[in-house]
Amino acid sequence: MRTTVELFAGIGGFQLAADRLGIKTVWANDICPKACKVYRSRFGNGELSEGDIGEKLGDIPPHDLLTAGFPCQPFSSAGKKRGIKDPRGTLFSYVVDVLRQHRPKCFLLENVKRLLTMERGVHFATILAALAELDYLIEWRLVNALHFGLAQNRKRVLITGVRVDLLKPENGHRVLPVRLVTPEDLSCLSRTQLGWIDSPHEWKDISKHGAKFPNWGLARDSRFFSANLREFAEAQPTVMLREVLQDKVPSQFDFTESTLERIGNSTERNKFVDGVEILSNQGGGARMGYTVFGISGVAPTLTSTASRHYERYKVGNRYRRLTNVEYARLQGFPDDHCSAVSVYDQYSLYGNAVPPPMAKWAIGRLKTKGFSVRQVPNKERQKELFADA
Ligand SMILES: C[S@@+](CC[C@H](N)C(=O)[O-])C[C@H]1O[C@@H](n2cnc3c(N)ncnc32)[C@H](O)[C@@H]1O
Known part of the structure; x- marks a missing residue:
């Protein structure tokens, strides 16, 4: 069975998604007593470790997938190198520590949209550089909760990583590097750009990033390739607020x-x-x-x-x-998910959480190797763009 560890677990948005995909959460952590109360009430006492993650790193068991909706903090400008700042001493750096120590097969991180533009791109460049040097292929995408059947405009950056050794050709078939996009989403790219997807030596040095990272991209070692995609071909029909009200x-x-x-x-x-x-x-x-x-x-x-x-x-x-129940619905949680705490406290816990349908979509992409042809309506286009090498 596949296993996962959830850092900065909050009320367990990633755990709900993982459960639905048959992935077992073997360890989770959060420092907030109210979030932990909810977590235990929903998932039991077993896997949750309450407290500061910095003091718990030694307790983390081996796992296949690491998830984290890490809090966004400024990076220190001390230790500047190659125009990129130093993530050491921040909560994000614990994510890097866990990846380095456990080398899970893949990971999924979630954060706010402004991560792509903070400090004129230096913030995201620092994150990319720290993750990409760990021998993972990194892919990010800006997504919106309303594309996952939720009646909320909530733009979030999802950052995934798959261990590079798992991308090697299998049975003579190349395993494609992209997971968070379909060929339809990429149809706005030129032929040359499409060719670059598979050629990291053509990518730009991360330190040469602009002030605003595009809404999708890939990174490996110290290089990245990115583009602003217009489509989200897998978007579900929009649900209106009136449809989820009590x-x-x-x-x-x-x-x-x-x-x-x-x-x-x-x-x-x-x-x-x-x-x-x-x-x-x-x-x-x-x-x-x-x-x-x-x-x-x-x-x-x-x-x-x-x-x-x-x-x-x-x-x-x-x-x-x-209402608190409407907050739960807008985030894709069961109505009573946070019933262990007061109505007042439920608002901020839901407001902080990752919507489970969004997390489920992204984790589902990590489970498969390469594209799932089933989700691609235009098979000819798929063949043309991604014929096996
Ligand atoms: C953006 S929220 C993540 C929410 C989560 N993904 C969910 O679905 O509810 C960030 C979480 O990090 C937790 N946190 C902040 N500092 C922490 C620390 N030093 N150790 C452990 N958790 C921490 C907060 O309590 C908060 O629940």
Whole structure:
């Protein structure tokens, strides 16, 4: 049986995904007592180790897949080398330590979209350089929760790695390096660019990155290849916020009188931004001030920030915030996943989590070697782009 270890486990978004794919979580860790309470209530006492990951590294058992939604922290500018900063001393560096020590077959990391642009690209370059020198082929892709059947605009960077020795040809067949894209997604690339996918010696040095990393790419040793893809061919049909709302919502979720008064002074907008319906706000832009969201689009990104939990939605004739159960649904968790903690605490735990359907999609890509032809509608295109060498 395949096994996995989940670092920065939170409420276990990766564990839910792994369970559904028949992969056994043998060890998990988080420092937050409330997240750990939820984790134990859902998955039992067995594999969770509560506390600072820095003090637990020696306890980690061997495993096939490492997953981590690591917290985003600035890197130290001391130890600058080749224009890239030093990840040592950060939580991300523990991911590198575990990979170096255990050499799992593959890994999956998740983080916020701005990872690709932070510090004018230096942040992501540091991460790529640290991972790519470990003899893994790295692939990243910017994805959105709304492509996985969730009614939420949530852009996340997924970073995968597969051990280079597992990519060697088997039975005379080349194992393709790309996993997070279909040939359809790559159809916007030129023939020359397609040729480069399989030729790491043609790739750019990571230290020569730009201020903004494209939404998809590959890295190996100190080099990378990247492109901005327009398609996500496997996207599921969009689900609207109205389809996931609860029927009977108690009045505790309604606006207070003073909030209603302020909304009275708002300007009508009636527009969609990134699929989110903005009914009105108080000047200054789509998301600022007392924004009132409609339910004909998707929800804006749920976060762990308490102020976001009080975002206002017009549902029928009522103005209210989303419930904890609606948060669970928008993130792809079972309704009662966090019932071990208070309603208030559930918001930030869900807001921090990786949506299990997104994690499941990516882990599923790692399990297969090369492309799964079944998911590619245009077989001729597939043959043309990726005929076995
Ligand atoms: C972005 S969240 C990951 C959420 C998780 N993927 C999920 O599905 O719920 C980052 C997590 O890292 C945890 N964390 C932060 N510092 C830590 C540390 N020093 N040791 C262990 N966990 C830590 C936080 O408590 C938080 O749950």
